[in-house]
């Protein structure tokens with residue numbers, strides 16, 4: 218099976234991971250930050266319980282992207298009364314309303330020019346979106362459908378505008394300072410100088426999205442979209458590792474519980490050296506640990522977790538403050554199995570358990586060639 222490594226867990230990375238998993242590939246997502254989501258991250262920046270979007274906050278494409286729509290994610294979208302308002306120096310504001318009529322009337326004498334440009338795109342949005350947000354360049358049939366939906370003249374005008382710079386488009390399209398400033402405000406989201414192409418395209422897209430989709434926020438913060446996407450990646454696959462600390466009962470019985478606790482601490486600290494930020498480590502009974510590695514295939518999980526003995530040795534040699542290692546011989550057995558939509562987590566745990574006991578038995582036989590039972 219082909220394997221893909223996705224670098225970064227922003228919305229594009231997670232969407233790519235889902236598409237690759239859906240395509241049957243084994244996928245691992247690597248994230249450098251201590252959280253998933255990239256630009257969708259939300260954090261408690263002020264008071265406990267108050268989530269703030271650190272970067273992206275209004276997510277028209279979170280709702281309007283044809284790919285995201287197919288995922289039917291568990292995100293509650295909240296629409297403000299009006300998508301956006303651009304305040305002006307005289308204390309008034311020009312408002313992007315959901316309705317095209319209301320927006321055009323707020324633009325006064327520039328309303329009809331705005332309507333001429335935007336209306337064909339709003340009406341043809343369902344056909345335009347797959348062409349604009351899909352493969353580049355779009356397949357010819359999809360491109361043709363999009364052009365037909367917006368009308369050839371409307372499509373050509375929109376394409377010219379989209380490729381232009383904000384200043385030239387605003388000045389040629391609108392007469393009033395109010396409309397020009399309002400359009401420039403949308404274009405500024407491109408983070409390009411307003412004289413640079415294609416800043417006008419970003420402004421145009423945001424205005425069209427305001428009417429066709431709205432500018433929704435995700436309830437609970439943009440992180441909830443990231444979490445829903447990451448949840449879908451996890452649902453679609455990953456690896457389960459079951460780790461059994463060998464001989465813990467003997468250590469507890471013969472050397473005392475303090476030594477037993479040191480043995481547990483040593484193995485847990487070694488496991489921590491092998492996991493990534495988004496993995497889950499669970500104490501699974503007295504002498505077992507369960508590790509869930511979302512998006513990691515079995516081969517990679519094996520490569521990583523078969524290094525556990527050497528990590529245990531590292532911990533023994535250089536313990537971190539906060540714990541004293543168990544210094545005598547210490548071994549742990551590892552069993553790994555994948556989980557996915559088709560292999561439920563409990564089935565994967567049972568399989569990992571079986572693999573772990575087979576490996577434990579094989580190691581025992583190796584250590585005791587005469588076949589004598591060891592504890």
Ligand SMILES: Cc1cc2nc3c(=O)[nH]c(=O)nc-3n(C[C@H](O)[C@H](O)[C@H](O)COP(=O)(O)OP(=O)(O)OC[C@H]3O[C@@H](n4cnc5c(N)ncnc54)[C@H](O)[C@@H]3O)c2cc1C
Pocket residue numbers: 224225226227228229230231247248249250253254255256257272273274275276277278
């Ligand atoms: C200030 C600001 C406000 C914005 N507001 C909005 C908004 O309101 N609405 C909107 O739709 N868009 C907004 N955007 C744009 C939006 O944030 C981005 O388009 C979106 O986040 C891009 O997603 P991405 O997956 O491509 O990359 P990112 O979201 O940037 O994610 C990239 C991820 O990759 C990780 N990474 C990078 N290098 C490595 C590496 N070598 N190894 C492992 N991990 C790595 C990063 O830690 C990060 O988590 C805003 C952008 C900014 C900067």
